[in-house]
Amino acid sequence: MTRGAPSPAKLRLLDFARVAVLALAVWWIYAPALHGDWLWDDNSEITTNRELRDPAGWWHAWVAPAGPDYFPLKTDVQWLQWRAWGGASTLGYHLANVALHLASALLAWRILRRLGLRFAWLGGLLFAVHPIAVESVAWIAELKNALSLPLLLLAFDAWLDFEERAVRSAYVRAWLWFLAALLSKSSVVMFPVVLGLLAWWKRGRISRLDAVRLAPFYLFSLLLGLVTISFQRRAMSGWQPPESGVLECVANAGRAFAFYLGKCLWPDALAPIYTRWSEGNALAAGVAAWLAIAAMVVVCWRARATWGRHALLGLGFFGINLVPVLGLVPMSYQHIAPVADHFAYVSLLGVTGLVVAVGETLASRGEPTRRWALSLALSGAAGALAITSRSYAAAFAGPEALWTLAIERNPQAWLARNNLGALRLKQERWAEAATQLEAAIRFWPYDAPAHTNLGSALAHLGRLDEALAQQREAVRLEPDSADAHFNLANTFAITGRLDEAIAHYRAAVRVAPGLPDVRHNFANTLVRAGRLSEAMAQYREALRLQPNSFESELNLGNALAAAGQMREAADHFEAAARLNPDSGEAHYCLADALVELGRASEALAHYETAARLKPDDAELRARLEQVRRQR
Numbered sequence: 001m002t003r004g005a006p007s008p009a010k011l012r013l014l015d016f017a018r019v020a021v022l023a024l025a026v027w028w029i030y031a032p033a034l035h036g037d038w039l040w041d042d043n044s045e046i047t048t049n050r051e052l053r054d055p056a057g058w059w060h061a062w063v064a065p066a067g068p069d070y071f072p073l074k075t076d077v078q079w080l081q082w083r084a085w086g087g088a089s090t091l092g093y094h095l096a097n098v099a100l101h102l103a104s105a106l107l108a109w110r111i112l113r114r115l116g117l118r119f120a121w122l123g124g125l126l127f128a129v130h131p132i133a134v135e136s137v138a139w140i141a142e143l144k145n146a147l148s149l150p151l152l153l154l155a156f157d158a159w160l161d162f163e164e165r166a167v168r169s170a171y172v173r174a175w176l177w178f179l180a181a182l183l184s185k186s187s188v189v190m191f192p193v194v195l196g197l198l199a200w201w202k203r204g205r206i207s208r209l210d211a212v213r214l215a216p217f218y219l220f221s222l223l224l225g226l227v228t229i230s231f232q233r234r235a236m237s238g239w240q241p242p243e244s245g246v247l248e249c250v251a252n253a254g255r256a257f258a259f260y261l262g263k264c265l266w267p268d269a270l271a272p273i274y275t276r277w278s279e280g281n282a283l284a285a286g287v288a289a290w291l292a293i294a295a296m297v298v299v300c301w302r303a304r305a306t307w308g309r310h311a312l313l314g315l316g317f318f319g320i321n322l323v324p325v326l327g328l329v330p331m332s333y334q335h336i337a338p339v340a341d342h343f344a345y346v347s348l349l350g351v352t353g354l355v356v357a358v359g360e361t362l363a364s365r366g367e368p369t370r371r372w373a374l375s376l377a378l379s380g381a382a383g384a385l386a387i388t389s390r391s392y393a394a395a396f397a398g399p400e401a402l403w404t405l406a407i408e409r410n411p412q413a414w415l416a417r418n419n420l421g422a423l424r425l426k427q428e429r430w431a432e433a434a435t436q437l438e439a440a441i442r443f444w445p446y447d448a449p450a451h452t453n454l455g456s457a458l459a460h461l462g463r464l465d466e467a468l469a470q471q472r473e474a475v476r477l478e479p480d481s482a483d484a485h486f487n488l489a490n491t492f493a494i495t496g497r498l499d500e501a502i503a504h505y506r507a508a509v510r511v512a513p514g515l516p517d518v519r520h521n522f523a524n525t526l527v528r529a530g531r532l533s534e535a536m537a538q539y540r541e542a543l544r545l546q547p548n549s550f551e552s553e554l555n556l557g558n559a560l561a562a563a564g565q566m567r568e569a570a571d572h573f574e575a576a577a578r579l580n581p582d583s584g585e586a587h588y589c590l591a592d593a594l595v596e597l598g599r600a601s602e603a604l605a606h607y608e609t610a611a612r613l614k615p616d617d618a619e620l621r622a623r624l625e626q627v628r629r630q631r
Contacts, residue, residue: 018121019106025382026102026128029389033138034094036397040419045078045141046093050514052082068332070227073183074144093140100146101137102128107153112353114160119363122378123356129386131267132348135341138396144185145345151181152188152346159195163202171213179220186228187324188346192217194320201313225324232332251286252277252338253326258289260322260344264351267385270392271409272402273416274337293319307361314354321347335446336415399423414444422453425460433457448478452487459491467491475504482512490521498529516546524555532563550579554586557593566596577606584613588620591627600627 006014038047044067051057051066060066061075077096085092109124117123127133136145155177161170181188192214199210255277263270277285296315300308325343327334359378363371395405400423406416417440424433437454440447455471458464471488478484489504505522512518523538539556543549557572573590580586587610594603607624614620 018109022105022109022125022128023102025125025386026098026105029129029134029386030094030098030101030138030393032390032394033396034098035089035091036094036138037399038090039139039396039399039402040141042090042140045143046082047087049078051075052079065231068231069144069186070224070231071144071183071185073180074147074185077147077184078143090140093143094138097137097140097143097146100143100150101133103150104146104153107150107157108349108352111153111156111160112356114157115353117353117356117360119356119360119375119378122359122375122382123352125382126352126355126378126385127349129382129389130264130348130352131270131385131389131392132263132341132344134270134389134392134396135272136345138393139342142342145342148181148185148188149346151177151184152191155181155191156194159198163198175216178217182220182224186224187343188321189221189225190320190323192221194317197313197316197320201309229329232330248282248286249327249330251283251289253328254286254289254293255282256326256339257293257319257322259339260347261318261351263341264318264344264348265355267388269409270341271413272395272406273410273413274339275410275412277338310357311354314350314357316350317353318347318350321350337413412443414440414447414450417443418447418450418453421450421457425453425456428460430457430460434461446477448474448481448484451477452481452484455491456487459494464491464495468495480511482508482515482518485511486515486518486521489525493521493525493528498525501525502529514545516542516549516552519545520549520552520555523552523559527555527559527562532559535559536563548579550576550583550586553579554583554589557589561589561593561596566593569593570597582613584610584617584620587613588617592623595627600630603627 046052051060054060058076058079061072061079065072065075067075081093081096105124105128108127109121112120112123136142155174158170158174158177161167162174178188178191181191195214195217196206196210199206297312300311300315302308304312322344325331327338333340356378359374363374395401399419403416403420403423406413407420410416417436421433421436421440424430424436434454434457437450437457440450441454444450451470451474455467455469455474458467458470468488468491471484471491474481474484475488485504485508489501489508492498492501492504502522502525505518505525508515508518509522519538519542523535523542526532526535526538536556536559539552539559542552543556546552553572553576557569557576560566560569560572570590570593573586573593576586577583577590587606591603591606591610594600594606604624604627607620607627611617611620611624
C-alpha cells in the first residue's frame with residue numbers, strides 16, 4: 001500500500017458515508033411531496049386507469065396500449081404498484097420515484113468515477129439535488145423518467161464493462177438494459193449516438209467495429225422511435241391550430257437547447273408550465289441560439305487535443321439526449337408549452353459531469369488548499385441547489401400549490417388556470433372558477449376542457465345561456481369527448497330541454513361506455529322524460545360499473561316503484577339504506593315499499609328511523625302514526 005494512502009477499509013467507510021449523504025439529501029428535498037395529492041395526469045395514469053385494475057392489464061400494455069405513448073414496461077411497473085398500494089395513498093408511488101432518482105444519482109457517481117473523475121461523487125450529488133430534476137421525481141406520472149434513467153445508466157455501465165474487458169455477457173447486458181430503458185420511455189433513443197461519442201472520446205475516432213457493435217442498438221432505437229412517433233401523431237390528431245413549419249421548428253429547437261442549458265447551469269424561476277414563445281422573433285432568436293451552439297462546438301473542437309475533448313463529451317451527452325424533445329419531431333406536450341423541466345432530466349447528467357470536470361481541472365493546477373476550496377465551492381453549490389429543490393418540491397404536494405405557483409410564474413399558463421378552475425369547481429367556489437377558466441380560454445381558446453369547465457361554473461352561477469354556449473363550443477372542438485357531451489347534457493337537463501339532454505347523454509355513453517356518473521345522470525333524465533324502462537337499464541349499468549353507489553340504488557328503487565315493480569324496488573331501497581344508514585329518504589322509501597308488499601311490521605322500524613333522521617317531515621310523521629294505528 002502506498003504510504004499515506006487510505007486503507008481499503010477507510011475507502012469503503014468513506015463511500016458508505018457518501019451514499020448516506022446522497023440518500024439523506026434526496027430524502028430531505030422530496031419529503032414535502034411524499035404525502036402529496038394526485039396531480040395533473042396522475043389520475044389518468046393511476047387512479048382512473050382501468051388497465052391497472054385489470055388482471056390482464058400488464059399484458060394489454062404490450063399488445064393493445066390505450067395511452068398516447070408506448071411505454072409498456074413503465075405501465076407494468078404501475079400495474080404492480082396499484083396492486084401494492086392501490087389509489088388511497090400516494091406515498092408508495094412517491095417513494096418509488098425518489099428511490100429511482102437516488103439510484104440514478106448513485107449510478108451517475110459510479111460512471112463518472114469510471115470515466116476518471118476524482119470529483120465523481122460531487123457530480124452524483126449535484127444531479128441528485130438539482131432543481132430541474134424535481135418535476136421528474138415529485139410528479140408521480142413522471143415515473144417514466146425516473147424509471148428509464150437508472151436503466152439507461154445500467155446499460156452505460158455494462159457498456160463500459162464490455163469496452164474494458166470485451167466480455168460478451170457485458171455486451172448483452174448493455175443491450176438488454178437499453179431495451180428496458182426504451183420500453184420505459186423512448187426518449188432515450190439517442191443512447192447509441194452517445195456510445196459513439198464515447199468511442200471518439202476514448203480513441204479519437206469511431207471505427208467500423210464500433211459501428212457494427214452499435215448496430216443492434218440503433219435498430220431498436222429506430223423501431224421504438226417510429227412507434228412513439230406513431231402514438232404521438234394519434235395523440236395530436238385533435239390539435240388546433242395546425243403544426244408549425246419546418247423553419248420554425250428548427251429555430252425553436254435552438255431556443256430550447258439554449259433554454260435547457262441555461263436552466264441546468266442556473267436553475268432560477270423554474271415553472272411547472274413555461275410561457276409560450278412569441279412567434280414574431282422566433283426565427284431571429286433561433287438563429288442566434290444555433291450560432292452560439294456552433295461557436296461552442298467550434299471552440300471545443302479546436303481544443304480537442306486537451307480540455308476540448310472532455311467538454312465535447314459532456315456537452316455532447318447533454319445535447320444528444322435533448323434531440324428527441326427539442327420539437328424537431330412534434331410532441332403532444334408542445335401545445336401546452338415549448339419546453340419542460342422533465343425533458344432535460346437525462347441531459348442534466350452531461351452538465352453536472354462537465355461542471356465537476358471543470359472543477360477538477362482547476363483543482364489539479366493548484367495547491368491542496370485550492371483543491372479543498374473548489375471542493376467546498378461545489379459542495380456549497382450543491383447545498384444551495386438542495387434548498388431551492390426542497391422549496392420547489394413543496395409545490396408538488398398538491399394541485400392548489402402547484403397551479404397557484406404555475407400561474408404566479410407564468411400568468412399565461414392556460415392549462416394551469418384550467419386546472420385551478422377545475423379545482424375551484426370541486427370546492428364549489430363558482431365565481432373564482434369562472435374567473436380562472438375565462439382567463440384560460442382567453443390565452444388558449446382551443447381547449448375543450450376549459451370550455452366544458454367554464455360551462456359548469458356558469459351553470460352553477462345561473463348563467464345558463466352562457467353555459468350552453470361554452471359547452472357547445474367544447475363539443476365542437478372535441479366531438480369525441482365524453483366530458484363535453486356529459487356536461488352539455490347536464491345543462492340541457494337543468495333547463496328542462498330533456499330531448500337534447502338525452503341525445504348528448506347518449507353520445508357520451510357511446511364515446512365512453514364505462515362512466516357510471518354518465519349512466520346515472522342519463523337515467524335521471526330518462527325518468528323525468530317518463531321513459532322508465534330505459535332509465536332502469538341505465539341505472540343497472542351504473543350499478544354494474546359502480547356496485548356500491550347509494551344514489552343509483554335509491555333512484556333505481558324509485559323507478560321500479562313508479563313502474564309497479566315493488567318487490568325489486570324494496571330490494572334496492574334496502575341496499576341504499578345499508579350503504580347509507582343515515583339517509584332518512586332511503587328508510588322512508590323502503591318503509592313505503594314494505595307496506596305495499598304487506599309487510600307493515602317490518603316497515604314500522606324503517607318509518608321510525610326515517611322520522612328520527614327527518615324530524616321536520618310532517619307527511620312522514622303522519623304516515624308513521626297511520627302504520628302504528630293499523631298494527
